[in-house]
Amino acid sequence: xxxxxxxxxxxxxxxxxxxGPRDSRRSPVVVPGEDLxxxxxxxxxxxxxxxxxxxxxxxxxxxxxxxxxxxVTPLHTRYMPRPGDLVIGxxxxxxxxxxxxxxxxxxxxxxxxxxxxxxxxxxxxxxVLDIGDSxxxxxxEVEETHQSVVTMKGMGLRKIRSGALDELDPHxxxxxxxxxxxxxxxxxxETDCRIVVxxxxxxxxxxxxxxxxxxxxxxENISSEARIVGVGx
Amino acid sequence: MGGYGDVQMIDENGLRMxxxxxxxxxxxxxxxxxxxxxxxxxxxxxxTNEAIVAVYGPMEAHPRKIQKQDRAVIDVAYNMxxxxxxxxxxxxxxxxxxxxxxxxxxxxxxxxxxELYPRSKIRVSIEIISAEAxxxxxxxxxxxxxxxxxxxxxxxxxxSVASGKVNDVVVCDLNKEEDNYGEADLPMGIxxxxxxxxxxxxxxxxxxxxxxxxxxxxxxxxxxVHKLMVEAxxxxxxx
Numbered sequence: 001x002x003x004x005x006x007x008x009x010x011x012x013x014x015x016x017x018x019x020g021p022r023d024s025r026r027s028p029v030v031v032p033g034e035d036l037x038x039x040x041x042x043x044x045x046x047x048x049x050x051x052x053x054x055x056x057x058x059x060x061x062x063x064x065x066x067x068x069x070x071x072v073t074p075l076h077t078r079y080m081p082r083p084g085d086l087v088i089g090x091x092x093x094x095x096x097x098x099x100x101x102x103x104x105x106x107x108x109x110x111x112x113x114x115x116x117x118x119x120x121x122x123x124x125x126x127x128v129l130d131i132g133d134s135x136x137x138x139x140x141e142v143e144e145t146h147q148s149v150v151t152m153k154g155m156g157l158r159k160i161r162s163g164a165l166d167e168l169d170p171h172x173x174x175x176x177x178x179x180x181x182x183x184x185x186x187x188x189x190e191t192d193c194r195i196v197v198x199x200x201x202x203x204x205x206x207x208x209x210x211x212x213x214x215x216x217x218x219x220e221n222i223s224s225e226a227r228i229v230g231v232g233x
Numbered sequence: 234m235g236g237y238g239d240v241q242m243i244d245e246n247g248l249r250m251x252x253x254x255x256x257x258x259x260x261x262x263x264x265x266x267x268x269x270x271x272x273x274x275x276x277x278x279x280x281t282n283e284a285i286v287a288v289y290g291p292m293e294a295h296p297r298k299i300q301k302q303d304r305a306v307i308d309v310a311y312n313m314x315x316x317x318x319x320x321x322x323x324x325x326x327x328x329x330x331x332x333x334x335x336x337x338x339x340x341x342x343x344x345x346x347x348e349l350y351p352r353s354k355i356r357v358s359i360e361i362i363s364a365e366a367x368x369x370x371x372x373x374x375x376x377x378x379x380x381x382x383x384x385x386x387x388x389x390x391x392x393s394v395a396s397g398k399v400n401d402v403v404v405c406d407l408n409k410e411e412d413n414y415g416e417a418d419l420p421m422g423i424x425x426x427x428x429x430x431x432x433x434x435x436x437x438x439x440x441x442x443x444x445x446x447x448x449x450x451x452x453x454x455x456x457x458v459h460k461l462m463v464e465a466x467x468x469x470x471x472x
Binding site: 032034049060075076102108 | 272291292305344350352385388389424425426427462463468
């Protein structure tokens with residue numbers, strides 16, 4: 001048995017287009033600093049940099065070309081918040097009128113008292129949400145300085161009181177959800193669990209303990225398979 | 234350093250004590266994703282050196298006073314395990330580990346696109362499991378691979394190699410005896426795609442010609458090591 005992982009450099013240079021246009025799964029893996037070709041007539045997308053007249057990758061990931069835009073989809077990355085994202089956050093701290101929420105991004109978010117789950121008296125933030133609590137919330141605003149504000153005003157946004165939480169790399173959520181939500185729907189049916197998948201890669205799973213463990217096992221499988229280059233992204 | 238004149242480390246055929254030619258590099262193995270909880274990690278075996286590097290972040294920088302408003306900070310912690318050498322090392326930080334942490338941090342700061350993550354922190358932990366010679370080079374090179382594995386944007390990967398002088402012969406990638414009893418040591422950090430230099434230290438004396446020879450050895454070796462780093466990141470086993 002060939003024990004070498006799938007994406008070998010020598011078997012990635014398959015130039016044949018007989019099987020149709022390449023999708024991102026088949027595109028080559030590139031590493032930081034790798035030359036991706038001439039910058040003439042090319043627009044730099046995510047994960048690339050134009051240095052002189054050459055385009056260079058800044059991340060380890062799969063190169064994709066849409067029109068004349070070259071970008072690199074990283075194999076592994078941190079969540080970057082965008083307005084409107086549904087996220088699960090952990091309360092990390094609070095002041096008299098603000099909670100600080102860890103949403104798995106490089107920068108903590110704030111949840112102002114006015115956007116909290118209930119009417120809160122000034123100074124009474126810890127009575128409503130204490131440090132260590134987990135919440136289902138939505139990113140309301142991301143500033144230029146990357147500071148973000150989350151809100152709990154909205155349908156279904158609440159404090160999480162039951163079930164289990166798990167994590168998956170945000171870029172692997174597609175593998176979990178499937179086309180049109182098919183994989184996720186199937187998993188919900190098979191395991192009889194309530195599963196909420198959020199944009200920051202955190203999942204809330206509620207149901208019987210055995211079923212929760214089954215869901216977590218499947219998520220772990222997706223995560224470990226993605227570590228083998230050739231399956232991820 | 235300083236030379237044991239009577240210790241013969243290069244034989245009459247020009248071979249070194251471990252059978253290598255002057256320009257040869259020790260065998261290298263690189264593996265990524267070895268620390269599952271980390272955002273990126275790397276295990277590098279370089280001769281009998283072994284380093285494990287874990288990268289966490291970018292994350293909120295704590296305490297707040299270390300935050301930079303316009304860029305991220307890199308927090309490098311280089312540490313040698315107490316059992317990594319024949320003499321037990323007292324656990325914890327010492328002057329040497331602080332110095333190596335600092336030079337590694339400076340080298341990495343020149344390639345990581347820090348301005349993309351203002352006020353945040355990238356934590357790099359370098360743990361030396363087995364030490365022979367050139368652990369700062371192994372640590373810095375492995376840290377580059379781990380940062381790439383963590384998806385941190387970088388303009389290039391730093392490759393660090395050391396050359397030196399033994400019995401008046403310039404040799405590449407010193408082993409323990411050559412490092413201890415040799416006459417000079419020149420570790421360098423090179424960006425293989427641009428040929429830029431981001432880290433240079435020197436211990437001992439080298440003439441301008443010897444310095445040029447050591448420089449050339451380091452650049453050649455860096456290109457070889459870079460190929461292995463790329464292979465490891467692209468999923469191949471190597472050497």
